[in-house]
Amino acid sequence: MSCTCCTQPPKSANSSEKDPFYVHTSTVFDSLSCQFLTDVSFKVDPTTGLITQVLHSGSDLQVSSTDIDLRGKIVMPGFVDAHTHIFLHSYDEADNAKQKRDESFVERVIRATNHCRTALMAGYTTYRDLGSEGMQEADANFRDAINRGIAVGPRLFVATKVLASVAGIKTHTENTIGGTRMPVTSEECDGEDEIRKAVRRRIGLGCDVVKFFADYRKRIMRYPPAIPHPYVSSVMFPPENPNPDVVLYTQKEMNVICEEARNADCPVAAHCATNRGAVMAARAGANTIEHAFWCNTDTLAVLKENHCILVPTLTIAERLYGPKFPGLLAKTHEAWKMGLIQACxxxxxxxxxxxxxxxxxxxxxAGIPLEDTLRSLTYHGWLASGGDQCGRKFGWLAEGTAADMVALDEDPRQNPKALRHVSFVMKDGRVYKKDGKQIFN
Ligand SMILES: [Zn+2]
Known part of the structure; x- marks a missing residue:
């Protein structure tokens, strides 16, 4: 019998469902050594959701009926997306402002429910969700709903509202007299006292990561756009760069953000597009630098020196920056050559x-080798999420890590599109997809 109000079996379920089982593989990617290993079996404890033993299986392997046999497939740790927004859907369908202004709170929650299920089916067992985009702290509530078994989706690490200085990332409108007010995206805070309070408030309201805007396209109202983001001009003859990124905080203010987050043992993510913003955020102690779109070699060196993880968000860049995009691929390759840790x-x-x-x-x-890319898709995602600050190990498969596994029907060493063909998904020792089909209610 299964519980009707949630997706997990009730606690009184048949005890045999909680018995340990084995997952057998013939090819598995080890994201620590960056190698494909052969003939490895994993013992999984479904009560804790952890791998409890790793064995090298021989030719005399006995497969019991409760085991999961993934031999013949390419097995990997569950994927981590290190920069997501569960409450957004494609800007091709509706721009950012329209989604925030016109979609109800309920619609956005229902959309997020679909998004999370879709992500899990695509092999993503963890999301670092960097900003609720006008949904207040609903991302933290959504995380809890997944963790309680009420919704199906990746393990979420959330930022709630993002910190920005006054009017820093506000969605500006030209009609301010009785016009529609947009939901607030950021927590506005300026100066040491306000910033300390804001970080403390985020921590108290349940964020897993503190995110702040080191810089942003704040001068947008000089040449008011038809669509604020993605930017579409509305005026004739705008200058070449009508909406430049400018730094939103002083060095001291960024230092305070990171110091206060450290007091709560919470990692910090910094949105940075400019060299100046990224260097300041790195020196302040941000754990991850998001985007770094226009950063040069000197800036990348500062990130490396300060042990920052770079999340280059190439997919949005590909859509936004057309002719400039090859330069962003080159920068990502350069960062890899310099030995920066990058997460997908x-x-x-x-x-x-x-x-x-x-x-x-x-x-x-961008020319990053397959094995390094797969590590950025898994283990580096754990590091970006805070590493040991996460309270759970994931992103690699070993004794004591979460039993998060995906299986591919094709070999990515032969077909770079193989990552799109995930036929099996397990998260925390529970199978959600098997033989290409979702197997939950
Ligand atoms: Zn984002």
């Missing part, structure tokens, strides 16, 4: 959930 995170939501793997494909197109 597409800014998913600005394009549709389920298409997440485009980011890994763009890492490959």
């Amino acid at each position: 995170g597409g800014d998913t939501g600005t394009f549709n959930h389920g298409e997440n793997v485009r980011e890994a494909e763009l890492f490959l197109e």
